[in-house]
Amino acid sequence: MKITKDLYQGSLALLTDFYQLTMAYAYWKSGKGEQEAVFNLFFRKHPFQGGFTLAAGLDYVIDYCSNFRFGKEDIEYLSQMKAPDGSPQFEKGFLEYLSELKFSCDIDAVEEGTVVFPNAPMVRVKGPLIQCQLLETPLLNILNFQSLIATKAARINLAAKGEPVLEFGLRRAQGIDGALAASRAAYIGGCASTSNVMAGKLFGIPVSGTHAHSWIMSFETELEAFEAYADAFPNQCVFLVDTYDTINGIKNAIKVGQALRKKGKEMMGIRIDSGDLAYFSNQARELLDEAGFPEAKIVASNDLDEHIITSLKGQEASINVWGVGTKLVTAFDQPALGAVYKLSAIKTENGIFQPKIKISQQSLKINIPGIHNVKRYYSNDKAVADMIYLENEEINPRGTVIIDPTDPTRRKRIMPAFYQEEDLLKPIFKKGKAVYQSPDIQKIRERAQKQLDSFDKTHKRLVNPHLYPVGLEENLHHLRMELVLQAKKMENGNA
Ligand SMILES: Nc1ncnc2c1ncn2[C@@H]1O[C@H](COP(=O)(O)OP(=O)(O)OP(=O)(O)O)[C@@H](O)[C@H]1O
Numbered sequence: 001m002k003i004t005k006d007l008y009q010g011s012l013a014l015l016t017d018f019y020q021l022t023m024a025y026a027y028w029k030s031g032k033g034e035q036e037a038v039f040n041l042f043f044r045k046h047p048f049q050g051g052f053t054l055a056a057g058l059d060y061v062i063d064y065c066s067n068f069r070f071g072k073e074d075i076e077y078l079s080q081m082k083a084p085d086g087s088p089q090f091e092k093g094f095l096e097y098l099s100e101l102k103f104s105c106d107i108d109a110v111e112e113g114t115v116v117f118p119n120a121p122m123v124r125v126k127g128p129l130i131q132c133q134l135l136e137t138p139l140l141n142i143l144n145f146q147s148l149i150a151t152k153a154a155r156i157n158l159a160a161k162g163e164p165v166l167e168f169g170l171r172r173a174q175g176i177d178g179a180l181a182a183s184r185a186a187y188i189g190g191c192a193s194t195s196n197v198m199a200g201k202l203f204g205i206p207v208s209g210t211h212a213h214s215w216i217m218s219f220e221t222e223l224e225a226f227e228a229y230a231d232a233f234p235n236q237c238v239f240l241v242d243t244y245d246t247i248n249g250i251k252n253a254i255k256v257g258q259a260l261r262k263k264g265k266e267m268m269g270i271r272i273d274s275g276d277l278a279y280f281s282n283q284a285r286e287l288l289d290e291a292g293f294p295e296a297k298i299v300a301s302n303d304l305d306e307h308i309i310t311s312l313k314g315q316e317a318s319i320n321v322w323g324v325g326t327k328l329v330t331a332f333d334q335p336a337l338g339a340v341y342k343l344s345a346i347k348t349e350n351g352i353f354q355p356k357i358k359i360s361q362q363s364l365k366i367n368i369p370g371i372h373n374v375k376r377y378y379s380n381d382k383a384v385a386d387m388i389y390l391e392n393e394e395i396n397p398r399g400t401v402i403i404d405p406t407d408p409t410r411r412k413r414i415m416p417a418f419y420q421e422e423d424l425l426k427p428i429f430k431k432g433k434a435v436y437q438s439p440d441i442q443k444i445r446e447r448a449q450k451q452l453d454s455f456d457k458t459h460k461r462l463v464n465p466h467l468y469p470v471g472l473e474e475n476l477h478h479l480r481m482e483l484v485l486q487a488k489k490m491e492n493g494n495a
């Protein structure tokens with residue numbers, strides 16, 4: 001999918017915070033623009049008080065970086081920008097530099113559909129400071145949102161326990177682009193289809209739907225409306241039964257189903273969109289079964305989310321298909337993932353990357369210095385722990401200890417020889433050239449499912465999930481501690 005071409009007709013370079021451009025200008029002016037740096041994109045806490053996050057959005061990032069350039073109109077726009085004193089905001093030389101800028105970074109990232117955890121890099125960008133800096137906002141914009149919605153979708157699908165979840169969110173989504181990105185991410189997270197036809201066309205997602213109350217209301221009677229719908233779609237009708245009286249609606253659906261059957265056709269089912277969904281779905285199941293329609297599906301919708309679905313399952317509701325809109329595509333209970341993008345190393349004059357630390361009053365916010373990758377260890381296809389390690393460091397095959405970056409008392413011994421392992425950050429761009437081809441969306445969705453299956457259910461429960469172990473390899477932990485002490489000493493020395 002070519003997001004830049006199909007949706008934005010060209011360059012997206014100005015889809016950034018103004019401060020990225022002012023910093024880029026200042027880097028250029030101070031001669032630091034080409035200095036090599038490393039930045040990591042990561043988040044600090046799972047959304048929805050959950051125990052996992054599902055990464056999504058990399059295909060957009062690839063498209064963004066592949067088309068990264070400042071077009072003629074972009075430069076024209078920047079050249080007429082004025083500083084508060086009325087002088088041009090940017091020097092001509094800088095604008096010329098931008099107009100000739102070619103993307104040349106290395107990017108390593110987790111594949112879409114990977115389950116990811118706090119503090120571990122989801123994306124690592126290595127390249128000239130100016131380019132790394134300019135990528136901050138768009139990368140966060142893309143990955144924060146799609147990962148958030150993919151995670152919400154995964155939670156909703158886990159609650160539905162394998163029954164299809166139809167995504168109905170377009171009318172309530174955050175604008176046009178938010179809706180499209182949400183439909184894509186929801187599909188990656190496990191939804192069976194979207195009601196958004198454009199998302200179907202752009203991303204190759206299955207499209208499905210039923211009909212609205214307006215269809216029923218446009219006829220004199222509900223029965224006539226069902227009959228006319230059955231005429232139009234004899235093999236795929238799902239009747240919305242709650243416009244007037246739900247029980248009577250179910251009976252009307254059965255009448256039309258019986259008429260269809262005489263013609264050798266079969267109704268697919270009914271949809272209930274209001275009232276007590278447990279009560280009405282159970283009544284519907286009884287009536288449908290008695291009338292000889294045990295295969296007819298019962299679709300439920302109306303402000304559903306993972307918690308209501310879990311509750312309805314606990315009440316033994318007879319619902320087979322779940323229509324979910326608003327609470328999925330708006331990530332109703334948590335509006336943003338909160339991933340950040342931080343510098344972790346910079347190349348010095350002697351050509352060596354120097355790890356960088358930022359100490360903070362909150363220990364949670366002290367970054368992880370250096371150039372890392374993340375290893376996931378598996379035992380019999382079950383994920384057992386993730387280890388963030390310095391990429392050039394040999395891991396002791398006889399064993400190492402991983403240390404929780406937010407609580408050094410939490411440690412776990414890892415014996416690599418006993419496990420299978422996977423490096424989660426894969427090369428995506430090398431010196432600006434794409435070296436990775438995004439799988440098609442079906443494959444991404446399958447990966448998400450396989451990844452979720454590889455985690456114990458205790459990490460996936462909706463309430464108070466069990467913490468999955470993620471830690472720093474001991475050498476990285478020691479480097480971090482050393483740099484923190486050095487920084488503190490400098491701080492005290494300066495005080
Ligand atoms: N048995 C149930 N257990 C838990 N939650 C339910 C049950 N039945 C319905 N719900 C949920 O309760 C909420 C009901 O909301 P609301 O009162 O707005 O619906 P309603 O009475 O059907 O009216 P409307 O037609 O305006 O949607 C919805 O979120 C719905 O999914």
Ligand SMILES: O=P(O)(O)OC[C@H]1O[C@H](OP(=O)(O)OP(=O)(O)O)[C@H](O)[C@@H]1O
Nearest residue numbers: 168273301302303304323324325326327
């Ligand atoms: O509830 P959601 O999860 O967002 O799912 C989509 C909703 O959109 C439709 O109705 P709409 O809300 O437009 O009107 P209605 O509820 O008054 O029928 C549909 O009938 C669902 O109720």
Ligand SMILES: O=C(O)c1cccnc1
Nearest residue numbers: 168195208209210211325
């Ligand atoms: O197809 C449906 O039933 C549908 C689509 C959008 C919103 N609500 C329901």
